[in-house]
Amino acid sequence: MGRAPCCEKTGLKRGPWTQEEDELLVEYIKKNGHGSWRSLPKLAGLLRCGKSCRLRWTNYLRPDIKRGPFSPEEEKLVIQLHAILGNRWAAIAAQMPGRTDNEIKNLWNTHLRKRLLSIGIDPQTHELTTISSPLVGPLKRPPASPxxxxxxxxxxxxxxxxxxxxxxxxxxxxxxxxxxxxxxxxxxxxxxxxxxxxxxxxxxxxxxxxxxxxxxxxxxxxxxxxxxxxxxxxxxxxxxxxxxxxxxxxxxxxxxxxxxxxxxxxxxxxxxxxxxxxxxxxxxxxxxxxxxxxxxxxx
DNA sequence: AAATCGGGCAACCGCCCAAAT
DNA sequence: TATTTGGGCGGTTGCCCGATT
Incomplete structure (x- = not known):
């Protein structure tokens, strides 16, 4: 059983959003709410897929988004929440008002993951990947299920x-x-x-x-x-x-x-x-x- | 000054799940 | 109950831009 595409792919614009498109989307949602994302683009006069509109709104245009770099406290919180929740970015974002799952995912993939790796911590399990022993030298810790x-x-x-x-x-x-x-x-x-x-x-x-x-x-x-x-x-x-x-x-x-x-x-x-x-x-x-x-x- | 490289980030893709039919 | 549909999520891609050669 195949699944129908979320929208017609032909004739729709893709790629970066223009300011005009942003304005159309914001204006429409302010007036009407997003309702059905599927029908929103047509109603708002946008040549975009509904999914694309939803993504643009939730990750960028939503008024409650706190933009700008993550503070050390926020980074710390992301690491700690990741230790509990794993790659459940939406769940992590839910604990961090003003931050989106996409933002957190990007932060993790571009900064935090590398930092943890460089100090010998497995970013998936949050365990030390090597334990040094005075008797036998570095030991590899066996992996455990995340x-x-x-x-x-x-x-x-x-x-x-x-x-x-x-x-x-x-x-x-x-x-x-x-x-x-x-x-x-x-x-x-x-x-x-x-x-x-x-x-x-x-x-x-x-x-x-x-x-x-x-x-x-x-x-x-x-x-x-x-x-x-x-x-x-x-x-x-x-x-x-x-x-x-x-x-x-x-x-x-x-x-x-x-x-x-x-x-x-x-x-x-x-x-x-x-x-x-x-x-x-x-x-x-x-x-x-x-x-x-x-x-x-x-x- | 031009070419190349690499990092950061926005956006897309495809899968999953729950609600609707 | 089976199927369809829409929303949501996580993984990945590709573009942009600054740094380096």
């Missing part, structure tokens, strides 16, 4: 954020100990993403039966009881290492959060080591200090 890694990172972020949130709420109960502003941002940021459509899509994938894994946490081993909620951090108990993995929405009970150093994955014990990987470190450090410094140091 989807597996992203799920694990999602889980890590969510659980750490929830743990922080519960700690913060207990701190807030004691007015004499004000909350550090950066901590609040961390929690809100990751919980916001987790509860967005992006996080939801990951939860849905999980429900559909995709492989899941226990989560990572680089926090030191400790245990705290906060407002009736137990937060465990540290090495994972042996009994749980072999158990099947929980669906992200379902915790063992609603009063416990377990943050283990290292995560397991049913298909590969190598991935237990991933808790120390650079991407996670990058991820958890956001957005307090300027952790782009590790990149800047190389350039």
């Amino acid at each position: 989807s597996t890694r992203h799920m694990a990172q999602w889980e890590s972020a969510r659980l750490e954020a929830e743990a922080r949130l519960s700690m913060e709420s207990s701190i807030l109960l004691a007015p004499s100990t004000p909350l550090p502003p950066n901590k609040k941002t961390n929690t809100d940021y990751f919980l916001r993403i987790w509860h967005s459509e992006v996080g939801n899509s990951f939860r849905n994938i999980n429900i559909k039966g995709e492989k899941t894994e226990k989560i990572a946490c680089s926090s030191p081993a400790s245990q705290a009881s906060v407002s009736g909620m137990t937060i465990e951090m540290g090495p994972k108990p042996e009994t749980e290492l072999s158990s099947s993995n929980p669906e992200p929405e379902s915790k063992p009970d609603n009063t416990s959060i377990h943050l283990y150093a290292g995560f397991t994955h049913s298909s590969s014990s190598n991935e237990v080591e991933d808790s120390s990987d650079t991407a996670l470190q990058l991820f958890f450090d956001f957005p307090g200090q300027n952790d782009m410094s590790f990149l800047e140091a190389h350039f």
Whole structure:
């Protein structure tokens, strides 16, 4: 079953948009909204494919687009979101108001990818591609599935954020100990993403039966009881290492959060080591200090 | 001054998915 | 239920322009 082309290719203009075309498109959308992209070009008096109009609008003409170079903070955010979401540019763009998926994709392909490569970080997995060992020299780390890694990172972020949130709420109960502003941002940021459509899509994938894994946490081993909620951090108990993995929405009970150093994955014990990987470190450090410094140091 | 090279970015292509029929 | 259609997305291309030779 073939698919009909989105529009007639003949007689349509292609290539760069002229100012007149831009004006026609903007004027039409301001008056009528875009409605059906397929019929828009004819109604707006444009000799363009509907797809081309949509692209021009969403990537260039939309009034809420923030143009200009990316700030170091934005670049940092792109790297961190890419570590979680992979090449899902639209999902990354959704977390960065004013930036388009195309812009972010271009930034990644032309700048960030090369930067990561040049400092020995695999831009797809966000892992160090070589680990130097004092005994045997550089070691090649075996690759892990990107989807597996992203799920694990999602889980890590969510659980750490929830743990922080519960700690913060207990701190807030004691007015004499004000909350550090950066901590609040961390929690809100990751919980916001987790509860967005992006996080939801990951939860849905999980429900559909995709492989899941226990989560990572680089926090030191400790245990705290906060407002009736137990937060465990540290090495994972042996009994749980072999158990099947929980669906992200379902915790063992609603009063416990377990943050283990290292995560397991049913298909590969190598991935237990991933808790120390650079991407996670990058991820958890956001957005307090300027952790782009590790990149800047190389350039 | 001219030719070549390389980076950046806008735009296109084709696939996927959900809604409509 | 099967098929069609439109929108959205990610990968890729190709043009433009500044830097270098």
